[in-house]
Amino acid sequence: MDNLFEKIIFYFQFPFVQYAFIVGILIALCSSLLGVTLVLKRFSFIGDGLSHVAFGALAVSGVLRLTNDMLVVLPVTILSAVLLLSTGKNAKIKGDAAIAMISVGALAIGYLLMNIFSTSSNLSGDVCSTLFGSTSILSLSKAEVWLCIILSIVVLLVYILFYNKIFSVTFDENFARATGIKAGAYNLLIAVIIAVIIVLAMNLVGSLLISALVIFPALSSMRVFKSFRSVTVCSACLSVTCASLGILVSILAGTPVGSTIVAVDIFAFIVFYFIGLIKKVGI
């Protein structure tokens, strides 16, 4: 046991491990907050679609040899979020198809571009780390860490300030609109926040696994808790715990960060599922 602690302390002397930990926790916190809203509003597919768009945008910025790829990825993803939401609102089937088209298209074009304009010797490694985020969190620069911190704080503040309005719009959009709340504007706000979170989370778990980070903590806490606030608080705590555990395990065992975190999330979901069952029977 002592040995394990020494090992952890040893690793935490490296700045890149500290960065990874800070960024990981912040991303886990932000992504879990909107999870409840996404799951309940049946928006989870939008998160999935956007993560593919972000992958495509990343590939484009790689081709353009930009030093800071966030400058391309962030605006493109936000724009797609707005587009997806406005097409998906009125015609259900068309909206679904539009999301599938945009997301798969972005994935294909992204891979194609990376292939044609490849600059690195290890192309499949590059693609793999973008999709599954294997090492990128351990190679963050100081500027990226700051950007991550600032964006996380913005997301947190916006969420807290609009918490009650997000609740109304999520629970009953028609009632909210009837009482004069600009539901369309808040849907837009939610979409933009999702886009920001997805771009942030690409560093941590890669673009394919982001949905897991958003959805699992929310679904887990919905098994056990019964008010919106307790579900939100629980999923935030759960997500942070799972992310910290996942990062620790991956450092110690040398496993890929993203998939380890998701594995811990899945484990937590199973535990919460059974707690939920026991609670139901108990009452």
Place this chain on the structure above:
Amino acid sequence: MVQLACKNLSVGYEGKEILHNINFSINQGDYLCIVGENGSGKSTLMKTILGLHSPMSGKIITENGLASTKIGYLPQQTVVQRDFPASVKEIVISGCQSRCGFRPFYNRAEKQLAISNMKKMGIENLASRCYRELSGGQQQRVLLARALCATQKMLLLDEPVAGLDPKVTEEMYEIISSLSKNDGITIIMITHDVRAALKYATHILHIGDDVFFGTKNQYLCHKFGKEYQSKGMIDNG
């Protein structure tokens, strides 16, 4: 005192007109029931009054301090709500949202209002319970308490008794009736239940191929009312 008037109103959505040339006006304290076949446009009319759809033509006029955002609304339940983790308290107070404007949190007066409306609906003992675990009748009371937080003047109810058993249905009608009588709240209710409409309402709006608007007694003399009476289902109790 006219509170709400529709003049030559046509409603519909996605460019398709469902109802045209609707004319009616209601005074403060009236109890209006909207009856008509399925798909005749009752809900669309209600949503247009609430400002969720814009009118295709014609006008909706609100007077005496009533704005369309100051109308309480009891919508039909949506699929999302059936699995929604929220406490009764959280849902009821969300009716105060329109009072907040850009203020992010509820103030003391709003919390007090939520509590008093829960008391009025007899659900204060359920305040911390989870909405999705309540019975249908309890859920409707929660949504009614929320609607009361949004208004002191007018309630719009879209089939408030759908899916409730006869006993709970009767309780629900009594609650709505007491809001009308004791609190002077104007009621506009969509219902399939002509019997209840005739028992509680002061005015009837019948929509379909022919449109009728008038007081309950006028309705009974009109061919729609006669048609209904001849079926022998009338209950004047």
